[in-house]
Amino acid sequence: MENPYMPYPVRIDDIEIATEDKSLKTFKFVFLNEGDEEKFAYHAGQFAELSIPGVGEIPIGIASSPVEKGFVKFTVFKTGVVTSHLHNMKVGDIMGLRGPLGNWYPWDKLENKNVVIIGGGFAFTTLRSSIIYMLDPANRSKFKNIDVVYGARSPGMLLYRDELFEWEKRNDINMHITVDSTDDPSWKYHTGFVPQIVEQNAPKADQDTYAIICGPPIMIKFTQPSLTQLGYKPHQIIMSLENRMKCGIGMCGRCNIGKELVCKDGPVFTLDEINQTPKEY
Amino acid sequence: MKFITIDKKNWTKGIDKSRGTYRLFGPVKDKNWCMIKELDGDILPDMEYNESVMSAKSVLFPQSETILNTSLNESVEDHHIMKRAKNDYTARAVLGIRPYDAKAIQLVKMNFDTKEYKDPYWCDAYEATTFVGMAITKPGPFDFSTSVDSGPFCEEGLDILLADLDDSFIAKILTPKGESFAAACGFDSTIDDKESQALFDILRKEAEKNINCRVETDKLKEKNLLDLHGASFWDDLAFSCINCGTCTYVCPTCWCFDIQDEAKLKESSRFRNWDTCMSPLFTRHATGHNPRGVKVQRVRQRFMHKLKYFLDKYDQGIMCVGCGRCVKSCPVNIDIREVCHTMNTYEKKD
Numbered sequence: 001m002e003n004p005y006m007p008y009p010v011r012i013d014d015i016e017i018a019t020e021d022k023s024l025k026t027f028k029f030v031f032l033n034e035g036d037e038e039k040f041a042y043h044a045g046q047f048a049e050l051s052i053p054g055v056g057e058i059p060i061g062i063a064s065s066p067v068e069k070g071f072v073k074f075t076v077f078k079t080g081v082v083t084s085h086l087h088n089m090k091v092g093d094i095m096g097l098r099g100p101l102g103n104w105y106p107w108d109k110l111e112n113k114n115v116v117i118i119g120g121g122f123a124f125t126t127l128r129s130s131i132i133y134m135l136d137p138a139n140r141s142k143f144k145n146i147d148v149v150y151g152a153r154s155p156g157m158l159l160y161r162d163e164l165f166e167w168e169k170r171n172d173i174n175m176h177i178t179v180d181s182t183d184d185p186s187w188k189y190h191t192g193f194v195p196q197i198v199e200q201n202a203p204k205a206d207q208d209t210y211a212i213i214c215g216p217p218i219m220i221k222f223t224q225p226s227l228t229q230l231g232y233k234p235h236q237i238i239m240s241l242e243n244r245m246k247c248g249i250g251m252c253g254r255c256n257i258g259k260e261l262v263c264k265d266g267p268v269f270t271l272d273e274i275n276q277t278p279k280e281y
Numbered sequence: 282m283k284f285i286t287i288d289k290k291n292w293t294k295g296i297d298k299s300r301g302t303y304r305l306f307g308p309v310k311d312k313n314w315c316m317i318k319e320l321d322g323d324i325l326p327d328m329e330y331n332e333s334v335m336s337a338k339s340v341l342f343p344q345s346e347t348i349l350n351t352s353l354n355e356s357v358e359d360h361h362i363m364k365r366a367k368n369d370y371t372a373r374a375v376l377g378i379r380p381y382d383a384k385a386i387q388l389v390k391m392n393f394d395t396k397e398y399k400d401p402y403w404c405d406a407y408e409a410t411t412f413v414g415m416a417i418t419k420p421g422p423f424d425f426s427t428s429v430d431s432g433p434f435c436e437e438g439l440d441i442l443l444a445d446l447d448d449s450f451i452a453k454i455l456t457p458k459g460e461s462f463a464a465a466c467g468f469d470s471t472i473d474d475k476e477s478q479a480l481f482d483i484l485r486k487e488a489e490k491n492i493n494c495r496v497e498t499d500k501l502k503e504k505n506l507l508d509l510h511g512a513s514f515w516d517d518l519a520f521s522c523i524n525c526g527t528c529t530y531v532c533p534t535c536w537c538f539d540i541q542d543e544a545k546l547k548e549s550s551r552f553r554n555w556d557t558c559m560s561p562l563f564t565r566h567a568t569g570h571n572p573r574g575v576k577v578q579r580v581r582q583r584f585m586h587k588l589k590y591f592l593d594k595y596d597q598g599i600m601c602v603g604c605g606r607c608v609k610s611c612p613v614n615i616d617i618r619e620v621c622h623t624m625n626t627y628e629k630k631d
């Protein structure tokens with residue numbers, strides 16, 4: 001019997017400070033055992049449990065992309081017991097990785113569609129995974145226009161800055177990077193909150209356009225009206241939820257919204273689906 | 282299926298004989314309570330008990346159970362690489378489990394034994410266990426098991442069903458597991474099937490007559506989930522609850538758990554503990570945000586899970602076997618029978 005609680009052993013291969021305030025770090029892991037990377041085959045949008053023996057486990061969205069081989073990456077905000085411990089670990093340390101868990105963004109349904117990606121703060125991890133996946137030469141032709149609205153408090157709080165500015169230069173993706181405010185005179189992108197930038201820059205909805213949004217509850221709340229105004233119907237708005245989790249496999253009972261378990265039936269839902277469940281997220 | 286008779290004079294000898302092959306669990310008196318425990322040494326099950334405070338769920342799902350462990354000592358090979366904890370899955374039998382508790386285990390099985398994932402700890406324990414049920418002849422005042430597809434003689438989930446005839450037990454052997462257990466005890470005096478079944482039927486009807494409480498659940502399925510969730514009765518209903526969680530711990534069908542890690546002297550283990558949806562910590566995010574931060578949300582969650590979400594999800598009835606433990610144990614008299622009635626008869630006012 002497969003043991004769904006058993007993590008794959010991994011080694012920390014690299015740690016990168018991701019934001020200027022050092023509250024986020026990106027961890028790169030490699031699998032210790034041959035064959036485990038194949039077993040861990042994942043889709044953009046899934047998450048995993050980072051498992052530190054003696055400390056605990058935390059659900060974290062997979063930030064690397066299925067088209068990147070040889071490693072997996074996660075970007076973690078330091079907040080409580082496990083995340084603080086992880087921030088103190090060093091390259092070479094051994095820990096565990098359990099997954100991949102949950103569903104993913106509906107890549108089949110998104111083929112031949114325009115995709116608008118909207119992210120705020122550090123909830124950009126699985127969106128990075130998604131963008132890398134879509135821009136891969138083998139996949140880019142499967143999608144029509146790609147727009148990205150991504151905002152953070154300040155320029156130094158944007159995740160994956162090098163990649164963002166590189167995408168900005170390409171002509172097969174429309175980047176709309178924004179910060180709440182900045183006193184940097186050389187800042188050449190947007191300033192303003194995500195909902196406002198969405199309203200001004202995101203394409204109007206037609207049947208073939210879908211939006212994926214990920215961010216803090218407050219951003220999601222205020223972005224929805226902007227999307228509605230642009231003509232997006234609830235089934236065209238795709239969201240990823242973050243309920244408190246333990247098992248990640250639908251058994252421990254804590255992450256439900258109505259009869260749906262966010263860890264197993266989600267974390268990705270359309271707004272249409274969410275509208276049919278109690279709003280307990 | 283066959284029937285055997287067991288003279289009570291031979292009961293202890295038979296049970297003791299089975300200890301060679303089975304770890305035994307059963308009801309034992311503990312101060313003023315009756316608990317389901319492992320029958321260590323020569324402890325015998327109390328087959329005359331009425332109700333146990335806690336159900337038999339702990340035989341498969343201990344209150345605290347180690348699931349993984351590893352060494353944190355870097356000089357040890359395989360340090361920090363988790364391994365499955367070595368738990369004992371040799372054959373075990375629960376003696377005198379009540380039919381509603383055995384049925385509850387079948388409901389819990391839907392959670393732990395699924396198409397996508399199998400919980401190996403629960404499933405291995407389930408495989409290892411023989412369920413020897415004791416039919417209920419004197420139902421307690423809180424028993425409403427007949428309203429929810431169980432009952433004092435319900436056979437669902439049992440390997441053997443015993444009925445007490447003063448000087449002897451009649452045992453209905455229901456499965457090969459039951460057969461092996463009877464053989465291990467040396468219980469082999471078969472008796473006439475038809476007559477025994479007729480006797481079981483009479484006893485069952487007598488027992489069922491003594492259950493005075495009926496709870497209707499027939500309309501729950503057709504109710505709209507969001508209407509029930511948004512109903513105005515939850516505030517009143519939850520008002521007196523003190524969120525002690527007793528109702529969830531005593532319930533044979535509540536399966537929620539927490540996972541925690543512990544490290545002592547460079548040895549670490551990961552274990553799981555029973556948890557309760559009545560606790561605010563159950564759903565609290567690291568940010569402090571809590572989707573069920575208010576008491577009424579948690580009380581609603583417990584009843585909606587049992588009486589609506591589970592029903593809608595599996596279409597196998599409600600997640601309650603009518604044992605009445607939560608009704609009996611609640612310090613403020615919150616009564617699932619009344620809640621069920623309120624939900625079953627709820628009409629949304631526009």
Ligand SMILES: Cc1cc2nc3c(=O)[nH]c(=O)nc-3n(C[C@H](O)[C@H](O)[C@H](O)COP(=O)(O)OP(=O)(O)OC[C@H]3O[C@@H](n4cnc5c(N)ncnc54)[C@H](O)[C@@H]3O)c2cc1C
Pocket residue numbers: 047056057058059060061062075076077078079080081082083084122125126241242243244245246267565566567568
């Ligand atoms: C699907 C999903 C994807 C996520 N992706 C990311 C990500 O990419 N980057 C990131 O920094 N954070 C992410 N989170 C949030 C992250 O899981 C929590 O910040 C983390 O669990 C906090 O753990 P802690 O031990 O430091 O906090 P404590 O407050 O000490 O929490 C104790 C335990 O409670 C549980 N818990 C607490 N808060 C949460 C929460 N918000 N969500 C789930 N479980 C929680 C965990 O099991 C945790 O170990 C994600 C959460 C989910 C559900």
Ligand code: SF4
Pocket residue numbers: 521522523524525526527528529559610611612613614615
């Ligand atoms: S036993 Fe009663 S008071 Fe305690 S949590 Fe349950 S309903 Fe509330």
Ligand code: SF4
Pocket residue numbers: 528531532533534535587600601602603604605606607608617
């Ligand atoms: S909800 Fe109450 S009556 Fe129903 S099975 Fe659980 S403890 Fe028994």
Ligand code: FES
Pocket residue numbers: 244245246247248249250251252253254255256261262263264
């Ligand atoms: S995290 Fe355990 S059920 Fe979802």
